[in-house]
Amino acid sequence: MLKLFSLGAGDRQLIQTPLHDSLPVTGTSVALLFQQLGIQNVLSLFCAVLTENKVLFHSASFQRLSDACRALESLMFPLKYSYPYIPILPAQLLEVLSSPTPFIIGVHSVFRNDIHELLDVIIADLDGGTIKIPECIHLSQLPEPLLHQTQMALSLVLHPDLETADYAFPPPRTALSHTKMLDKEVRAIFLRLFAQLFQGYRSCLQLIRIHAEPVIHFHKAAFLGQRGLIENDFLTKVLNGMAFAGFVSERGPPFRACDLFDEVKTGVFFCLFLLLIPNYSIRNAKGMI
Template identity: 45%
Template structure:
């Protein structure tokens, strides 16, 4: 069984432990944890997972992936559905273009010069671009099978599975199992609402096509590069938005009855007596104790200054 079939197991709500003799084989992957030996009982969890475990692993009812020898072991009396054609072939070709670009010119008498290898963060984004294209082609046209019911406070989104399978004309057990799962229901709930901000997947799935064009063409490479750059830009924006500046101070503007204007130097500290006097003066000025009076009293002119005080977070 190829690795492309293993890659879709988490969205099919299956457990996939990754085994190996060295922790470094699986801690480098995103969303994969190195499970300590004392927590091996978590492998019996009924929820889907993708965990890294050392080779001394008890028998569990899950799809086992041995990273040392590249072997995939299935649980007893279990079968994994095949990826439908031609989506599987397209995914494999794109992954080969990213991971083994030399295969494209290996049979030529004079192989062309290969570009320099990608940096790890760019390679990661190109692999993600391959799967974005794979799922966009697999789920192409899903929005035309959505129905939004607005009779409730929160809109109810209904996905017509029979209409989707009939429109795609695919007799695929994997696709049928996919749209029946909770992961796809969550996908529809989050992405089915209209008038929301579009993202990379929305743009790609709208332009997806099943025409038999050359996947090794420059146009396809540019398409993958565009998706890669978009993913990279999104990641940079998320880092900027989640970064909390350090050593910040907050300034609070206070209106107090004070005859001295603060200087341009350091902000002055808060004075509790002046704050209490300010509150009391405003209560008298606006007659807050009298509910029938909403107009301020006309009195002597009051000169108001602004004091800036610093409050450390």
Template identity: 30%
Template structure:
């Protein structure tokens, strides 16, 4: 290549800085290792940036040449040095995708993506099916952001098939809260659409809010203003930034049974107190140790919250305690069909409430235990 071609190529390399738009890395999997996948994607980004920085140090290549090649924006022949880095990155990705899957309750996978003296080994493991399902996001987050009273009101609305929209300026917070609220319904399984984050700039995204089905959707705080629409009358909006519920007069959410709900709230407060009590201890430690302790304490709080939901609420006397005594098996094969004897079940509750009257119908027609 002559000097003119080299200079022309270098100028085109540097123009990439102005042409490239925002790029997202997405890992698609049905396995629930969210935090580990996030760390792996951040590591991949650092590897790509490191390769780009190394190539740009001599001034011959743009610092965005690796990204341009990977995203298909590079239209010229790929230089040999760049191709070598691309091959190494693609080999790293292939090895990651080829990693085996752990057997729940029996095996775990230790994945060394870089030498152990550079980054710790990643661990993948799933609990036995008799234990709580694996949840890799902060279940206590909606309780912490909304407060326990408001969060329980939102939970009641979701259980009773209301259309619920969560909004916040913090995209990560609203996404995690949507997932957490649905996961807190265990042992019930939510069977309707769940969208952690509905983008404001997605064409006709607002049409999903008019769907004739219940849903739980997260949106940016600017969603309704950007779409220039009013909140539909049958939609409940939960504002995570102001801790407010926007509920139309046409919507009625029955109250949960008082004694059971009171016990649940008390246990949830005790669970959150464990997290608050650990804050002064973390402030006196190094950043790395504090982060490890917070993750550990957060996991303890999440387990306590799940235990409280199951034993203090779903298995309480006025909700679903001893519900098996009021069921009839209609069919075993090919799929079990169980019917609830609603009248005898409701008569067996110490305190009859409209909430449980509606929930018991939905639990055996919509939800799956």
């Protein structure tokens, strides 16, 4: 949608709103975060914010701090981060880092001597490409096989030459994707990851209508049981978090506007269904969805 407005003096300004209002706009920030920290480190930070740990970025560049915080928050879509989010923390507020509340915060590298004293904060050095996880933090990881599948998908997108590196006669090297396209490809991997991680969640929703406002209850035990992940530490923490509670309250009602996540989730279910029952009619399968 195009919007025309004026700032005064008879000028005309034109802006274009995003195609999907609920989908965060990242530009190239996600791709740059992977270039700065690498696949494994970004996945660790991703798991850290989903399980409500404190994450702190530091860099000599304010732009890098803003982009990194934005990228990490955007990777959580369709979940929304519910805790303090401060891309650039002023020097006068450094004491906020001692708060017991989870956060995503960026701090300039001139204060690195102060932040290294923190014992319960995961620190990411954007300039050095490293992260530091304190010994007192047990960082839960994505369940298998999703973790391996995500790592492989990211490797193929970010390092496409790895697939043919050992060929005796490798094919001509293909041009790397433009950074903006690379950003979209990486985000598509995480969107598919959430569609697989939350597949079947709607069957565990219970809508209670005895109150003036309908109450939506999510049966966590039933969801973990049907996925065979009752003892999985990562998914249990995610389901108990504030981000997932907001996800259920926002997406739980049966009549609401659907967005890109709903389309991807439906597509994942459709693919899994045909893999399990390959001879089933495509028309009937679509009808069930």
